[in-house]
Amino acid sequence: MPATISRRRFLGLTAAAGVVAALGLPLLRKEASSAEERPKARYALIIDTTKCTGCGACIEACRQRNKLPEGLSYIRRIVKGNERNPWFLMVQCQHCANPPCATVCPTHATYRREDGVVLIDPRLCVGCKYCMQACPYQARIFDEKRGVADKCWLCLPWVLGGGLPACVEACIPGARIFGRADDPQSEVAQLIASGRAKPLHPEFGTEPSILFYIIQEE
Amino acid sequence: MQTAWGWPIAIYLFLGGLGAGALLIAAAFEFSGKRYQYDFCPTALVGATVPGPLLILGTLLLIFDLGAGRREPWRILYMYTHFSSVMTWGVWLLTLFIPVALIYGFLEILDAFPATRQWLKSRRWLRWTAFLWNLPLRQTKRIFAGVGAVLAIGVATYTGILISAVGPAIPFWSTWVLPFIPIPMLPVLFLVSAISTGLGLTVDLAATLALGSVEQRLKSLPWIHLALIGAETLLLGMMLITALMAGGSAAKSAQEIIAGSYAIVFWFLIVLPGFIFPFVVHAYAIGLGRHSPVSGVGSGMGIVISGLFLRYLILISGIPAAL
Ligand code: SF4
Ligand code: SF4
Numbered sequence: 001m002p003a004t005i006s007r008r009r010f011l012g013l014t015a016a017a018g019v020v021a022a023l024g025l026p027l028l029r030k031e032a033s034s035a036e037e038r039p040k041a042r043y044a045l046i047i048d049t050t051k052c053t054g055c056g057a058c059i060e061a062c063r064q065r066n067k068l069p070e071g072l073s074y075i076r077r078i079v080k081g082n083e084r085n086p087w088f089l090m091v092q093c094q095h096c097a098n099p100p101c102a103t104v105c106p107t108h109a110t111y112r113r114e115d116g117v118v119l120i121d122p123r124l125c126v127g128c129k130y131c132m133q134a135c136p137y138q139a140r141i142f143d144e145k146r147g148v149a150d151k152c153w154l155c156l157p158w159v160l161g162g163g164l165p166a167c168v169e170a171c172i173p174g175a176r177i178f179g180r181a182d183d184p185q186s187e188v189a190q191l192i193a194s195g196r197a198k199p200l201h202p203e204f205g206t207e208p209s210i211l212f213y214i215i216q217e218e
Numbered sequence: 219m220q221t222a223w224g225w226p227i228a229i230y231l232f233l234g235g236l237g238a239g240a241l242l243i244a245a246a247f248e249f250s251g252k253r254y255q256y257d258f259c260p261t262a263l264v265g266a267t268v269p270g271p272l273l274i275l276g277t278l279l280l281i282f283d284l285g286a287g288r289r290e291p292w293r294i295l296y297m298y299t300h301f302s303s304v305m306t307w308g309v310w311l312l313t314l315f316i317p318v319a320l321i322y323g324f325l326e327i328l329d330a331f332p333a334t335r336q337w338l339k340s341r342r343w344l345r346w347t348a349f350l351w352n353l354p355l356r357q358t359k360r361i362f363a364g365v366g367a368v369l370a371i372g373v374a375t376y377t378g379i380l381i382s383a384v385g386p387a388i389p390f391w392s393t394w395v396l397p398f399i400p401i402p403m404l405p406v407l408f409l410v411s412a413i414s415t416g417l418g419l420t421v422d423l424a425a426t427l428a429l430g431s432v433e434q435r436l437k438s439l440p441w442i443h444l445a446l447i448g449a450e451t452l453l454l455g456m457m458l459i460t461a462l463m464a465g466g467s468a469a470k471s472a473q474e475i476i477a478g479s480y481a482i483v484f485w486f487l488i489v490l491p492g493f494i495f496p497f498v499v500h501a502y503a504i505g506l507g508r509h510s511p512v513s514g515v516g517s518g519m520g521i522v523i524s525g526l527f528l529r530y531l532i533l534i535s536g537i538p539a540a541l
Contacts, residue, residue, distance in 0.1 A: 078541055089541060091541055100384070100385060100387065103302045103303065104302075104303050104304065104305065104383060104384065105300060105303055106296070106297040106299075106300050106303040106305035106306040106309065107293070107296035107297055107299065107300055108296065108299060108300050109296070122286075124293070124296050125285075125286055125293075126284050126285065126286055126287030126293045126294060126296065126297060127284050127285020127286045127287055127288070128283075128284055128285075128287065128297075128305060129222040129223065129285075130303070130305050130384075132222045133220060133222055133223065133381070133384045133387060133388060133536075134383070134384040134385070134387050135387055136385075136386045136387040136538075136539050137541065138387075138538050138541070142222070142285065143285075144285075146285070146286060147284070147285025147286035147287075147288070147289060148285055148286050200541070201539075201541065203386075204386045204387075204539070205385075205386065206386075
């Protein structure tokens with residue numbers, strides 16, 4: 001009899017530990033991310049569509065830096081305008097201040113850092129694809145190999161180390177301008193303040209907080 | 219059109235609605251006393267026993283459609299934790315609904331077939347179930363039927379909220395009830411459709427197959443069906459018109475449904491079997507004063523199949539907002 005009881009208790013404890021782990025891991029992750037540093041930076045990435053030639057160097061650079069399989073990138077090219085006068089809209093995660101992807105995520109996998117960068121914790125993601133449905137910019141792709149959602153993360157480790165996102169480095173005509181919007185002297189801050197650089201489709205209500213666009217006049 | 223969710227999710231939404239609807243009908247029979255008017259009530263039996271297994275099947279499909287969560291199932295536990303997500307509500311609803319439905323079904327079997335009690339009592343290894351025989355069976359069953367019915371309304375409505383919650387990303391899914399009423403239509407439509415597929419399964423199909431005819435059990439059945447079909451036609455029509463008036467990709471979805479690449483699915487797999495055919499059958503039954511077994515089975519199957527394709531159609535016709 002004691003054997004059965006102890007086995008039962010063992011099973012009970014294991015189950016309890018599982019539940020604690022399940023509930024605790026999201027909290028732990030939150031702890032970890034706020035402990036690493038309290039970033040006051042506010043990054044901005046402005047895409048000047050009047051300069052963009054649609055060459056796709058950013059798409060390829062992103063694919064390579066993030067080791068994405070052939071044909072997949074965090075950046076998508078949309079052709080706008082008309083046959084005679086086409087222009088290109090490069091779309092990636094806009095790092096929304098009110099991100100629906102994080103609201104609908106059932107697991108805490110998608111979250112927004114204090115500096116506005118929206119990230120996915122692949123350890124928590126179950127691969128339900130709800131976030132892909134909820135992102136009005138269709139900025140998310142699915143990593144079939146790991147079974148998790150994936151998207152632009154602003155090349156955060158490079159940026160925190162003082163570097164640039166791969167797309168910005170790769171852009172030949174200089175259509176991508178990266179900087180800190182919290183520094184009023186910076187080019188990005190001035191472009192945003194002057195109203196030249198604007199969020200894309202603000203009517204979606206997601207408040208893009210890092211990506212801004214200078215849009216071609218049609 | 220969106221490509222992230224396909225058949226597994228469509229079938230899951232359908233099974234959720236069908237199970238919830240069937241349980242609601244069984245509970246309605248239970249509380250109205252109809253269940254006890256005859257010795258044997260196939261409607262209550264099917265409506266109580268089928269939802270648990272249906273929802274288990276639906277949940278398995280949902281898990282099957284996961285990425286990392288399928289390979290590492292413990293990750294599914296994380297899905298209980300984020301309460302701003304409609305999917306988290308759904309996971310909780312399923313977790314509560316399935317056991318309640320299974321117990322309700324079990325109690326209904328005990329009630330309908332007293333022989334099962336003898337069998338259970340005669341097994342030595344089931345002796346621990348002795349406490350059951352001291353419980354008042356019908357009262358206990360009613361508690362589970364009542365709780366199950368409340369959860370069923372939650373499950374049926376949630377299947378609509380789940381996809382309308384993506385808001386501006388796929389505007390068709392969050393189409394309002396009317397252009398000036400900012401309530402999403404899908405939860406309402408899916409709830410009504412759930413009840414009508416539940417009725418099709420438990421009365422048209424189950425009662426006809428078990429008894430050869432249904433009218434002796436539910437005289438008002440044709441009227442109820444006509445009312446439900448009328449309501450669904452109205453709701454679906456309002457949704458399509460509102461989407462057309464909204465313009466953009468919502469209007470494009472509605473156009474594809476009415477006269478575009480999904481028109482065949484819409485007219486021949488949804489409207490014909492689930493609206494027109496049962497409408498004619500039940501209107502005829504009212505005129506004739508009786509139901510033929512063939513029309514009962516036919517309208518039941520038509521309504522259920524139409525419910526499945528309705529979920530599929532709504533899902534695949536979702537077109538992401540243009541950028
Ligand atoms: S652009 Fe899409 S993925 Fe990025 S934060 Fe906004 S909603 Fe989320
Ligand atoms: S796919 Fe992953 S990140 Fe996206 S909603 Fe599901 S759990 Fe969250």
